[in-house]
Amino acid sequence: MSNPISPSPRPPSVPPSRPRGGDGSAGWMRWLPGLQTLREYQLAWLRYDVQAGLVLATMLVPVGIAYAVASGVPGIYGLYATIVPLLAYALFGPSRILVLGPDSSLAAVILAVVLPLSGGDPMRAVALAGMMAVVSGVVCIAAGLARLGFVTELLSKPIRYGYMNGIALTVLISQVPKLLGFSIDSAGPLKDLWAIAASVLDGKTNGTTFLVGAGALAVILLLKGSKLVPGILVAVVGATVLVGVLDLGARANVAVLGSLPQGLPAFAIPWITGVDLVPVLMGGVAVALVSFADTSVLSRVYAARTRVHVDPNQEMVGLGAANLAAGFFQGFPISSSSSRTPVAEAAGARTQLTGVVGALAVALLLVAAPDLLRSLPTSALAAVVIASAIGLFELSDLRRIYRIQRWEFWLSIACTVGVAVLGAIPGIGLAIVIAVIEFLWDGWRPYSAVLGRAEGVKGYHDITRYPDARRIPGLVLFRWDAPLFFANAELFRDRVLDAVASSPTPVRWVVVAAEPVTSVDVTSADMLAELDDALRAAGIELCFAEMKDPVKDKLKRFGVFTRLGEETFFPTLGVAVSRYLKTQAVEWEDWEDRGP
Numbered sequence: 001m002s003n004p005i006s007p008s009p010r011p012p013s014v015p016p017s018r019p020r021g022g023d024g025s026a027g028w029m030r031w032l033p034g035l036q037t038l039r040e041y042q043l044a045w046l047r048y049d050v051q052a053g054l055v056l057a058t059m060l061v062p063v064g065i066a067y068a069v070a071s072g073v074p075g076i077y078g079l080y081a082t083i084v085p086l087l088a089y090a091l092f093g094p095s096r097i098l099v100l101g102p103d104s105s106l107a108a109v110i111l112a113v114v115l116p117l118s119g120g121d122p123m124r125a126v127a128l129a130g131m132m133a134v135v136s137g138v139v140c141i142a143a144g145l146a147r148l149g150f151v152t153e154l155l156s157k158p159i160r161y162g163y164m165n166g167i168a169l170t171v172l173i174s175q176v177p178k179l180l181g182f183s184i185d186s187a188g189p190l191k192d193l194w195a196i197a198a199s200v201l202d203g204k205t206n207g208t209t210f211l212v213g214a215g216a217l218a219v220i221l222l223l224k225g226s227k228l229v230p231g232i233l234v235a236v237v238g239a240t241v242l243v244g245v246l247d248l249g250a251r252a253n254v255a256v257l258g259s260l261p262q263g264l265p266a267f268a269i270p271w272i273t274g275v276d277l278v279p280v281l282m283g284g285v286a287v288a289l290v291s292f293a294d295t296s297v298l299s300r301v302y303a304a305r306t307r308v309h310v311d312p313n314q315e316m317v318g319l320g321a322a323n324l325a326a327g328f329f330q331g332f333p334i335s336s337s338s339s340r341t342p343v344a345e346a347a348g349a350r351t352q353l354t355g356v357v358g359a360l361a362v363a364l365l366l367v368a369a370p371d372l373l374r375s376l377p378t379s380a381l382a383a384v385v386i387a388s389a390i391g392l393f394e395l396s397d398l399r400r401i402y403r404i405q406r407w408e409f410w411l412s413i414a415c416t417v418g419v420a421v422l423g424a425i426p427g428i429g430l431a432i433v434i435a436v437i438e439f440l441w442d443g444w445r446p447y448s449a450v451l452g453r454a455e456g457v458k459g460y461h462d463i464t465r466y467p468d469a470r471r472i473p474g475l476v477l478f479r480w481d482a483p484l485f486f487a488n489a490e491l492f493r494d495r496v497l498d499a500v501a502s503s504p505t506p507v508r509w510v511v512v513a514a515e516p517v518t519s520v521d522v523t524s525a526d527m528l529a530e531l532d533d534a535l536r537a538a539g540i541e542l543c544f545a546e547m548k549d550p551v552k553d554k555l556k557r558f559g560v561f562t563r564l565g566e567e568t569f570f571p572t573l574g575v576a577v578s579r580y581l582k583t584q585a586v587e588w589e590d591w592e593d594r595g596p
Contacts, residue, residue, distance in 0.1 A: 033094040041353075052348045054358075056340060060358055069382075073110075081331030084359075089318050089352070092318040099354075100337065110333055127271055132332065133331060140288050141317050144317035159411065161401075164392050171392070173192050178379055181207075189421070209255065213380055220384065221390070224387070224391075243256060260366065449462035460573050510542050511545050511576045514544045532564060544570070545569075
């Protein structure tokens with residue numbers, strides 16, 4: 001028998017149409033991809049979307065509750081943070097099958113803000129988490145409207161790995177006490193490990209709670225690769241039935257979820273105090289960065305699979321709208337899910353309607369059967385989060401990075417340690433600082449080379465790579481492999497002067513191979529004027545070859561182009577060398593000029 005939830009051959013995807021002029025909707029329809037999909041919806045997709053939505057709902061409930069508890073808010077708010085954001089993303093989100101909701105990658109960030117500020121008050125925790133979602137939503141929407149969808153590209157792969165490994169470690173440590181059946185006062189990952197060890201040695205472990213949680217974790221991990229059997233659903237249902245039938249909550253003091261409040265999330269403004277403002281703002285911005293980094297990557301993956309273009313700026317708007325909806329409807333920050341999205345895809349999802357059906361199914365549960373999960377053990381929820389945290393670890397590619405680029409491997413490890421030692425939010429700040437330093441380093445201390453003519457090789461090449469390359473008497477060909485800006489201007493001048501000083505013959509011209517130079521600023525322009533003065537005083541002419549027109553335009557605005565003279569700018573190195581040889585009467589025979 002065929003798998004009932006496996007998708008049939010996917011019909012050709014219909015790319016979102018570009019807004020058509022003349023109908024009055026061209027200006028705003030592009031911000032509502034869900035409506036565009038609805039206009040193009042095919043009836044044949046309906047049964048797949050409904051089927052996938054119902055299958056998805058079986059996973060949304062336990063995962064939403066688990067991540068809510070891991071984020072420091074009551075479990076019911078994980079369902080609230082599932083229902084409304086899915087509906088919002090269906091309207092504003094460009095990806096057809098992406099599933100949004102509470103996520104393990106955000107749990108540590110939310111908990112780091114909520115736990116110390118809430119003082120154990122669950123409603124205060126909900127307000128703090130809700131305002132973080134609002135901040136995150138505003139940041140994402142503003143960035144999307146400003147077309148800043150490229151910003152997450154500043155985080156290199158090693159830094160993303162390091163951050164996610166640190167988050168995974170933090171999340172895993174935070175769930176161990178629940179798995180063992182006791183609680184601790186969280187004070188950071190390293191101190192939490194010490195407190196967990198002390199509690200175990202003091203005999204606080206609840207053996208029954210641990211067996212239930214460990215069994216659920218084993219089931220999830222064993223069934224993780226199965227497309228036929230949803231491991232999380234099996235583990236959660238099995239643990240709930242076991243605890244309920246044997247009444248382990250009363251007999252063995254196994255902590256359970258209890259009855260959920262009946263009803264749907266209501267609109268509520270998450271009021272916070274002025275004292276909370278700074279940490280909530282920092283946390284919200286951190287959440288925005290992390291959630292969009294995750295969402296953009298996952299969105300691109302599924303866009304490639306379904307052959308539908310996804311605008312990263314609209315993805316930011318869709319994610320922001322979903323977070324705003326979560327914040328104003330008693331939820332907390334959400335992101336895309338790398339575990340629930342594949343479930344939707346495997347179940348045959350065609351469009352955003354899958355998320356709508358899943359959200360409505362969860363809402364129906366809250367209205368019609370709020371007591372269904374009252375015997376769900378919290379250790380099973382901890383197992384769900386731990387299994388997800390294990391999936392966040394990236395080790396195999398780090399081994400590859402260690403082999404090919406050792407310093408980037410240690411950069412990744414530094415980010416992991418930063419998150420684990422300092423906490424999620426300071427760790428994010430550290431990751432961003434390291435990313436900016438890494439980004440600037442190549443431009444700050446770039447590679448440069450003196451060029452020569454290698455026998456039998458066309459062009460001019462680095463004399464350190466071609467030791468036998470010949471240098472034209474009196475001519476220094478210097479290449480600079482970076483933009484010129486304030487941080488490297490002095491280094492550029494020093495390396496040019498060093499090249500002049502190390503020339504085997506008295507120098508008459510310096511020609512800068514400027515093709516790699518993509519920009520100049522005022523500081524570097526002033527440096528070029530000073531360098532020209534210094535070289536002229538020594539009887540040396542400063543010239544440039546292959547400089548891009550936009551860079552020339554800047555030099556014209558700065559007055560440097562006029563100062564140096566148009567005749568000192570050459571279209572190619574070959575033209576510059578030919579002009580030098582003609583004007584300086586240098587004895588030079590090029591290998592290409594020799595007879596056969």
